[in-house]
Ligand SMILES: NC(=O)C1=CN([C@@H]2O[C@H](COP(=O)(O)OP(=O)(O)OC[C@H]3O[C@@H](n4cnc5c(N)ncnc54)[C@H](O)[C@@H]3O)[C@@H](O)[C@H]2O)C=CC1
Ligand SMILES: [Mg+2]
């Protein structure tokens with residue numbers, strides 16, 4: 275359990291504190307960092323969509339200002355959550371706070387109106403939920419279960435490239451769980467769809483909350499059972515078997531994709547096991 279960052283439901287009517295400012299997967303940053311005095315922010319008259327009390331960082335209460343548009347603030351710039359992960363990813367507590375804030379902010383901005391009757395939703399006191407006063411519908415923060423799997427064949431691992439990846443980087447296969455499906459069924463289906471390969475006995479390894487934009491990654495290991503690689507045209511730019519002795523550039527160390535690969539290498543090569551990223 276982290277000590278520097280602790281998520282909590284704080285009352286936005288409480289005074290003082292610090293705040294993060296978020297809009298569309300970007301945070302406001304200035305020379306002092308990402309946390310701004312809340313009273314100072316209030317005086318800027320920002321285009322506020324929602325304010326949420328999100329927790330404690332180093333014991334201090336932290337709020338989130340979710341904005342309608344990325345407004346200009348003198349002396350400050352907007353930085354994407356991805357850029358911030360690259361810059362501060364080693365600071366796990368900071369990144370966990372930012373990931374949580376981004377997900378709460380995105381959810382709050384996308385649940386301002388009731389999807390059922392169109393009325394304006396209200397923040398429910400004492401609970402992280404949006405509530406429709408007209409039809410009583412309740413919306414909690416959105417999470418999308420997704421599987422991620424390392425497929426192996428003895429000293430080889432199956433890695434693929436999405437057109438969105440940084441040049442040269444290959445990663446494990448991932449995909450969203452569909453309604454009515456078990457995660458194990460999703461693993462088999464996604465591997466078949468994305469690379470045309472059959473697997474056997476997918477085994478659950480570990481999980482990770484992933485704020486791009488609101489996935490809960492369920493990490494698996496599976497063994498190759500048959501077929502030749504045929505990449506799915508729209509999603510997979512290239513997919514190959516790589517020898518564990520000759521791997522391409524891999525995803526960021528904070529990702530469970532990297533953890534699954536490193537874990538397999540450690541077991542195969544008798545190295546110490548990696549630490550699960552938080
Ligand atoms: N932490 C990690 O190590 C990694 C995390 N991921 C994450 O895994 C998730 C799924 O991976 P993808 O290969 O992109 O998924 P995918 O293979 O299911 O395909 C993505 C497509 O699914 C559809 N989609 C989008 N949101 C959806 C939702 N909530 N439910 C169902 N379908 C949806 C869209 O058409 C999207 O283009 C993403 O959030 C991605 O960021 C992916 C790789 C590594
Ligand atoms: Mg995928």
Ligand SMILES: [Zn+2]
Nearest residue numbers: 388391406409
């Ligand atoms: Zn309603």
